[in-house]
Amino acid sequence: MVKDILKNAEEKMKKTISVLGNDLSTMKAGRANPTMLDRVQVEYYGSMCPLSQVANISAPEPRVLQISPWEASLLKDIEKAILVSDLGLNPSNDGSVIRLIIPELTEETRKNLVKTVKKTGEDSKVALRSIRRDSNDKIKALKKDGELTDDEVKKAENDIQKTTDKFVKEIDSLIEAKEKEIMSI
Structure with missing residues (x-):
């Protein structure tokens, strides 16, 4: 049961990263794409x-x-x-x-685009945290029903946190790469 919750959370987080990647690729960065x-x-x-x-x-x-x-x-x-x-x-x-x-980006346009990129990244992190919260709630419900012990709950919540941290790092690297792309044009 816990494995299903963890697997489901990871799949949803992967989809969040995929959506972020698509969103970033549609943002114009001074190059025709x-x-x-x-x-x-x-x-x-x-x-x-x-x-x-x-x-x-x-x-x-x-x-x-x-x-x-x-x-x-x-x-x-x-x-x-x-x-x-x-x-x-x-x-x-x-x-x-x-x-x-595609017009050349002015310095002001670049800065505004970077702000948009950061906001998109932050929205993705919020989505990840929401997935984490939902998963933790499901685990707590299992504990309440007597299906899990306190130790199993702690381990499951730890695993979900590790997965969340991994995807947050991935978001940070995607955002950083897009910022470099925008500012180097």
């Missing part, structure tokens, strides 16, 4: 689809993204979706492809 457009949704035959499912996205130059829709009729919809997104980029449409020029 196709993952920046992962959250852009385009209307396609009446339903919303991720941009990557209706167009090819490439980075032919360090600061340029090129979007080649699979259907020419989607150009206007893609352009509109980019404009309403929170990316702050202006698409340039030449009739067959859309180009996005």
